[in-house]
Amino acid sequence: MTIKALFSTPSAEPYFKDIELPPPKDHEVTVQLLAVGYNHLAKSRAKGAHYTASKDETIVGIDGVGKVKGTGELVYFVSMEGTYAQELNVPKAAVYPLPANSSEEDVDRVIALANSAFASANAFSNRIGSLPENASVAVLGATGTSGRLAIQVAKNMFGAKTVIGIGRSQTKLDQLKKDEPLLDDVISLEESDEAIISGGKLSDIDVVFDLVWGNSASRVLNAAIKSKKVPHKRLVWVQTGQIGGEKADISPMALRSTNLVIVGSGFGPQPFSEIVKLIKVLVEKLADGTIGKGVPYKPLPFGTADERWNDELGDERVFFKF
Ligand SMILES: NC(=O)c1ccc[n+]([C@@H]2O[C@H](COP(=O)([O-])OP(=O)(O)OC[C@H]3O[C@@H](n4cnc5c(N)ncnc54)[C@H](OP(=O)(O)O)[C@@H]3O)[C@@H](O)[C@H]2O)c1
Structure with a gap:
């Protein structure tokens, strides 16, 4: 299947490109993206400046929310392979279900604020x-x-x-x-x-x-x-x-x-298993409003992510929504 994704290299500004998404492997699910996070980490990785950044062409972004194809389950996921795409294959172990009764507002809060x-x-x-x-x-x-x-x-x-x-x-x-x-x-x-x-x-x-x-x-x-x-x-x-x-x-x-x-505190000092446990709790706390209420954020259309990429992060946290 052909999908649109936003790519970057350390020397090039983010650009959209069509790619072929292969069928998911046994340990993966295909996630149809609803929104992706925009934050200092995603920006710094895209220009190759972060300690986790790749030197090669990569898909931009570190997290997303979407629906698992086939089941419709709402999930949040983190991926150092990039997330700015219409659909992606994600390891089953790396997706975190959102509570089934999550509203659109809850989903927006999760993706806008999870990294922060x-x-x-x-x-x-x-x-x-x-x-x-x-x-x-x-x-x-x-x-x-x-x-x-x-x-x-x-x-x-x-x-x-x-x-x-x-x-x-x-x-x-x-x-x-x-x-x-x-x-x-x-x-x-x-x-x-x-x-x-x-x-x-x-x-x-x-x-x-x-x-x-x-x-x-x-x-x-x-x-x-x-x-x-x-x-x-x-x-x-x-x-x-x-x-x-x-x-x-x-x-x-x-x-x-x-x-x-x-x-x-960052991605380095603890085993990734500890981060996995924490993200599960964090997603629940953001979705139910224990944290995040009152913190300003706003969506922008996903298709504008290339031209908006160099905007200042500003006081109202942006995220890109399909
Ligand atoms: N390690 C992690 O897990 C992790 C996770 C998320 C973010 N971060 C990092 O945390 C930092 C802040 O992220 P954010 O999402 O809060 O960004 P943000 O929304 O853009 O806020 C930046 C904050 O830093 C303040 N600031 C900027 N320059 C300053 C200076 N010279 N002296 C004092 N305060 C200054 C700003 O003050 P004003 O309001 O006055 O402009 C504002 O409070 C970034 O470097 C980000 O990469 C780390």
């Missing part, structure tokens, strides 16, 4: 150990899609008591406070380091969930260390994105003078 929600869900589930009781979490990059979701994930999936959002724009943080009822407080990076430290909001933090890195991370880490009420109380810094820069200064004294643990 994965950032914090994987960090909390697989990388930081168990959260202490009444945990206090700070989210660096709170005004973005993954940051907003991290607030909901920390509270609704992992039972955090307090979440503080950190961002570079006071105006956006003020808006976020109005829009996100689970957010307890904010810290603006427009403030000086001295003001952040004397404000004391980081003095008892258990986890900093960092989507940003760069100078912003250096400032927050330094402020968190200097604010600490009890130096030996464990502070886990979990690094998940580098949208603010590739390098951050960390004083070696920070590691010796306090109980600071720095870990990263």
Whole structure:
């Protein structure tokens, strides 16, 4: 069967091409796509910049929702072979059924937000150990899609008591406070380091969930260390994105003078079996609205994915829908 798919190489912008889809193998199902996710990971892989990217021509995208041909079952799937196609053969082990009663709105929420929600869900589930009781979490990059979701994930999936959002724009943080009822407080990076430290909001933090890195991370880490009420109380810094820069200064004294643990979260640090278990739960939580409600997103037509590919991700997360 001939299908249309969006391809890229590290040196070429995404382009549509017709390909022949062979019949599925015994361990595969054919999924007829309903929508595909658009996110920093898909963009960075398409230009060959991500640590999981291929150097050869590949189909764009890392996730999709669709119907299994023959059964009509609604599924979400992740594939490093690409997902931007009308139909694809996917290993049966890599498809995650959506609840049978999922509405179109539920399906849209899953595909628009799954990758962004994965950032914090994987960090909390697989990388930081168990959260202490009444945990206090700070989210660096709170005004973005993954940051907003991290607030909901920390509270609704992992039972955090307090979440503080950190961002570079006071105006956006003020808006976020109005829009996100689970957010307890904010810290603006427009403030000086001295003001952040004397404000004391980081003095008892258990986890900093960092989507940003760069100078912003250096400032927050330094402020968190200097604010600490009890130096030996464990502070886990979990690094998940580098949208603010590739390098951050960390004083070696920070590691010796306090109980600071720095870990990263992504596709590398745990066996894929752990990711599989997590995605199953994540899909259910997004589909039933435990997480994702209120986070802005909007569909664009699948056929426009080539011309929209270089659009900024913006404050409203786009996904491409058939
Ligand atoms: N490891 C994982 O599992 C995983 C999963 C998903 C995403 N990520 C990564 O996480 C990062 C954020 O993703 P997203 O989906 O939230 O993106 P997004 O919706 O585009 O949001 C980006 C966020 O980063 C902030 N930001 C950008 N540059 C900054 C800087 N120099 N200093 C401080 N804040 C800065 C933005 O602030 P403004 O709102 O003020 O613009 C916004 O809060 C990306 O690097 C992405 O690749 C990682």
